[in-house]
Amino acid sequence: INAEYMGSLFFSNNQVFTNKKMSDELDNKDRQMSGLTEKIEKALKDLEKSKRPELDMSNIQQMFKEFSIALDSATIELRHLGADLSKDDWKQKLRDHKSTLRELKNRYEWAKNEINRERLLGNQGVGGTDLSTAEGLMTHGLKVQDQSNESLKRTARVVADTQEIGRDTVQKLEQNTKQLEDVHDHLDSIDTTLARSTAIIKRMTRKMLTDKYLWVFAFLVLVGIIFIIVWQNVKGSSSGVDTTCIPGVTCSTGSGSSTGPSSTGVAGILNLNR
Numbered sequence: 001i002n003a004e005y006m007g008s009l010f011f012s013n014n015q016v017f018t019n020k021k022m023s024d025e026l027d028n029k030d031r032q033m034s035g036l037t038e039k040i041e042k043a044l045k046d047l048e049k050s051k052r053p054e055l056d057m058s059n060i061q062q063m064f065k066e067f068s069i070a071l072d073s074a075t076i077e078l079r080h081l082g083a084d085l086s087k088d089d090w091k092q093k094l095r096d097h098k099s100t101l102r103e104l105k106n107r108y109e110w111a112k113n114e115i116n117r118e119r120l121l122g123n124q125g126v127g128g129t130d131l132s133t134a135e136g137l138m139t140h141g142l143k144v145q146d147q148s149n150e151s152l153k154r155t156a157r158v159v160a161d162t163q164e165i166g167r168d169t170v171q172k173l174e175q176n177t178k179q180l181e182d183v184h185d186h187l188d189s190i191d192t193t194l195a196r197s198t199a200i201i202k203r204m205t206r207k208m209l210t211d212k213y214l215w216v217f218a219f220l221v222l223v224g225i226i227f228i229i230v231w232q233n234v235k236g237s238s239s240g241v242d243t244t245c246i247p248g249v250t251c252s253t254g255s256g257s258s259t260g261p262s263s264t265g266v267a268g269i270l271n272l273n274r
Contacts, residue, residue, distance in 0.1 A: 022077050026090055029074035033097045036067045040104050047111050057115075060108055067101050 043060050050056045071094065078090050 022080060025077050026074055029070050029077070030093060030097075032070045033067055033074075033100075036063050036070070037097075037100055037104070039063055040067070040108075044104070044107050044111055047115070053115050057108075057112060064101070064105065064108070067097075067104075071097055071101065 040060060040063050043056060043063070047053060047056050047060070074090075074094055074097075078087070078094065
């Protein structure tokens with residue numbers, strides 16, 4: 001029982017110490033956010049008359065970042081805060097700080113837009129014009145109108161230049177299109193020439209093959225004739241006929257001379273054999 005009591009007492013004391021530490025951290029964050037709120041409000045008031053609005057707006061944005069970091073850190077610490085009577089109060093304070101930050105950001109955006117509008121319209125006067133009077137406003141309006149007319153003229157010149165460039169581009173595209181069409185026609189002509197050349201080569205090849213066959217046939221005929229002549233001469237020699245006898249002319253034999261048949265070629269050889 002004493003151990004349980006001591007354990008519970010230690011846990012309670014530890015919880016109290018943790019809550020005290022968290023409360024101190026939340027107090028620091030609360031003071032930090034309150035101080036940032038005052039600084040941002042002062043910076044927003046000075047921004048309306050600032051001669052360096054860009055630098056001032058950059059400083060305000062940096063303070064917004066610090067405010068957001070402090071608010072997020074306080075929210076995380078509040079989640080770890082144990083059962084404490086002041087927890088609800090801290091939740092309400094953090095909600096108030098969030099609302100304050102949102103309001104300050106809205107004021108900052110309004111002030112920034114106002115500065116941009118004044119720059120655009122030249123609310124501080126153009127060429128020494130006093131815009132606090134109706135005459136000054138009219139004079140400034142006429143000057144702004146003149147500037148707008150000049151701007152419109154420059155825009156018109158840019159549009160005219162753009163149209164000229166567009167026309168040149170169209171002409172170049174037409175020329176390129178015609179060149180491509182010429183190239184296409186030239187390729188068609190090349191294809192036709194290649195087809196004709198292929199046909200001519202095929203005809204020449206067939207003719208060469210035909211001539212080759214004719215030469216082979218003529219050679220075979222010549223070889224056959226020579227073979228028949230040689231064979232007949234060899235046969236005549238074996239039967240006692242003078243091998244020097246040529247058909248169609250006078251032949252000499254062993255017993256004298258005689259005139260052979262007057263036929264020529266193979267028929268003459270056959271008559272001589274008879």
